Amino acid sequence: MNLHWLQHVPFEGLGTIEQWAADNGAEITCTRLYAGDALPDLNSFDRLVVMGGPMGIHDHGEHPWLVEEKRFIKQAIDANKTVVGICLGAQLMADALGAEVYPGPHKEIGWFPIQRSNGAPSLIPEALTVFHWHGDTFEIPEGAVRLAGSEPGINQGFVYGDRAVGLQFHMETTPNTMEALIQNCGHELTDAPYIQSATQMRAGIEHIGTVNAAMNNLLDALP
Template sequence: MLADTACPPMKTALALRHVPFEHLGIMQPLLEARGYTVRYADMGVQSVPADEMASADLLIVLGGPIGAYDDKTYPFVREEAKAIARRLAARRPLLGICLGAQLMARALGAAVKPMGVKEIGFAPVTLTADGLNSPLAPLADGTPVLHWHGDRHDLPPGARRLASTVTCAEQAFAIGDHALGLQFHLEANLDELEAWLIGHAAELGAAGIDPSALRAQAPVVAERLSQRAREVFTTWLDRVEAA
């Protein structure tokens, strides 16, 4: 009798992308090594893929320079938030980064609003007690992470606060082991930081931030930050897949 040589079904990871250079970065090879087929959906360019958002094994909602409540200017945002709410209600694995975390917070009924200042640059986060027992634990050593946002969200109902900074109290939250929202950019590949500096040139200029300062800091923190980021994502994916 011939042995069954059928390959196991591929797992699917859908990433919602809002600007081309804010992609999965260092997370994509981690996903592919774990057997995920990765697909991007470009929000605003393509229709919101609500059915695929519900069915994918993993959904990642990436960052972008628009607001989580910018429905009037960017009408697709409302449909995106509704589809995220359905995913959360189904308790399916979901990671939100920056705008993605803010859209998760909106979907859960939390307020999202401008901070009045920009938090852009490399700085550590402070972990809460829940954070120390979460996949973010590797960041307890003070590793600087990349911050790049001007909006903040309230802690969503039922969520656990994991991390904060002096500028923004809500830096990360979790719901169970299946949903994680990060205000900062652990996914960013710092070898590609120049694309961020170009793409966000107007924002940096308006905030009075010199791109050369970020460019100089990146190689100093890159190796340590990339290692910690991989540890965080690996631990979170382990928990998601064990659930």
């Protein structure tokens, strides 16, 4: 297996996905879009993971590589690659598939529950407390199935075909990746209904084992 991933900022890595890939004997390669790396040939990988980042999918002026990246994601999906997008990655997938991406009714930052949607494939548990760090959300692309939602009424994921999954939330979170977000994006921790303090987020570390196991199960279930 060849797993390629797209990185948007140096402080958002693969988290527990890296260990899953190593355990499955995968060769891991990366495009650091923020550093100007070139995107790979589609034939060079089997799985594509599109990670998160603090930018928005429409920030083409500041991050012109977003245009080519979205085109590349669509090409990977059309080529029947297994594609997993996380947070910004899911938003980029939604946009590439023609769905609208826009600011959600509330920012969600911290540990909050999600619920699997009725009729959705059992790629995730029916209910799970997961780590969030996002302000934007997306409509479900045409032809996709809504995977999950959350209390603020936000779409939390979708499944397109049998190989493409967009997750608005983070199941790959480790103590280190959570701390990196707190250190680099802490200015977003304002007083709001669905924004936890850094102290509250650190207290939620008890959920990491459960969400990491769910992430592994999802990756195992994809072809």
